[in-house]
Amino acid sequence: MRRVFFEGTTVDDLKAYMGPFAERLGYKFNTEIEFVDEVLESELVVLERDGDVYCPCRVRVGDPKEDLKIVCPCIPFYLDEFAALRKCWCGLFIREDVEDGADLIGVIEQPEPGTQVDVPVCLVEDLQPGTARHVKVGKVDLAVVRVGEEVFALSNVCRHAFAPLDEGFVDGYALVCPWHGWRYDVRDGTTDHPNADVRTFPAMIRNGEVLVTVPLGRAR
Amino acid sequence: MKIHLYGLSTCPYCRMTKRYLDDHGITYDMTEVDLLDGDEKQAAIDEVKRLSNGTSFPVLVADDEVIVGFNKTKMADILGI
Ligand code: FES
Numbered sequence: 001m002r003r004v005f006f007e008g009t010t011v012d013d014l015k016a017y018m019g020p021f022a023e024r025l026g027y028k029f030n031t032e033i034e035f036v037d038e039v040l041e042s043e044l045v046v047l048e049r050d051g052d053v054y055c056p057c058r059v060r061v062g063d064p065k066e067d068l069k070i071v072c073p074c075i076p077f078y079l080d081e082f083a084a085l086r087k088c089w090c091g092l093f094i095r096e097d098v099e100d101g102a103d104l105i106g107v108i109e110q111p112e113p114g115t116q117v118d119v120p121v122c123l124v125e126d127l128q129p130g131t132a133r134h135v136k137v138g139k140v141d142l143a144v145v146r147v148g149e150e151v152f153a154l155s156n157v158c159r160h161a162f163a164p165l166d167e168g169f170v171d172g173y174a175l176v177c178p179w180h181g182w183r184y185d186v187r188d189g190t191t192d193h194p195n196a197d198v199r200t201f202p203a204m205i206r207n208g209e210v211l212v213t214v215p216l217g218r219a220r
Numbered sequence: 221m222k223i224h225l226y227g228l229s230t231c232p233y234c235r236m237t238k239r240y241l242d243d244h245g246i247t248y249d250m251t252e253v254d255l256l257d258g259d260e261k262q263a264a265i266d267e268v269k270r271l272s273n274g275t276s277f278p279v280l281v282a283d284d285e286v287i288v289g290f291n292k293t294k295m296a297d298i299l300g301i
Contacts, residue, residue: 035232038232039232042231042232045230046230049230056228056230056231056232057228057231057232057233057234057254057277057278057289058275058276058277059228059252059254059265059268059275059277060254061265061275062262070275089276089289090232090233104292105233105235105237105290106289106290107289107290107291107293107294108276108288108289108291109289110272110274110288112274121287
């Protein structure tokens with residue numbers, strides 16, 4: 001959905017835009033409706049002042065690339081951190097399976113770096129059998145691949161000339177690089193070129209979502 | 221105990237934290253980082269990054285304890301409320 005904000009944008013407009021977006025990533029608005037409204041009111045103030053709906057509990061640092069990552073809902077940029085917290089920083093969005101969001105409001109416990117975390121990366125229906133897609137989890141670029149009803153995750157960067165593997169094609173259990181055809185076995189990341197295997201990560205399907213297990217990166 | 225609160229003027233959790241401190245009669249200094257400019261703002265951001273490993277708010281510093289986010293349990297614990 002295209003993100004269009006205009007003069008007179010309301011809390012309901014924000015909800016209409018953000019809700020479906022968060023849903024596709026396995027998140028929903030907090031169950032505390034008043035809290036949600038209060039946060040979104042603040043976002044409207046930020047929108048008016050700063051020209052975009054930056055997360056009201058983060059500060060713009062002046063680097064456009066960094067600041068882009070705090071435009072709400074900023075879930076895609078912090079998939080691993082939010083999966084570990086089970087919410088976005090402020091608790092405006094909570095994981096779909098959290099029943100009572102009240103406890104998650106406000107508290108920001110930094111998870112230990114290195115903690116293994118199951119990160120939802122997309123809906124199964126968005127990943128057709130025999131296809132791959134790129135997702136960025138923390139600082140890692142991953143190719144998530146579906147073969148029949150199985151899913152796999154591996155580094156998205158070809159070890160030959162660094163092509164994005166997701167732009168290649170899936171052939172059985174092989175992901176074939178789009179540039180020069182190197183083949184990677186999606187089950188273990190091996191290729192037939194010496195010392196050129198790529199890293200793999202456990203992946204699974206749960207409740208219609210594809211999840212990848214990664215170690216949580218350093219706090220950003 | 222020396223208490224300093226780094227917050228943002230637009231942040232609901234900063235407001236909750238202030239309210240909580242005020243309600244309990246705790247005195248504190250406060251920096252509203254988004255209302256600063258230039259070097260002053262940068263210095264405050266750097267300090268928050270150093271303290272909290274990120275740029276989330278509020279950041280409450282009580283002597284050498286740091287609380288990120290609105291965390292009643294931790295505040296009560298550290299401030300002896
Ligand atoms: S870049 Fe992948 S085969 Fe050359």
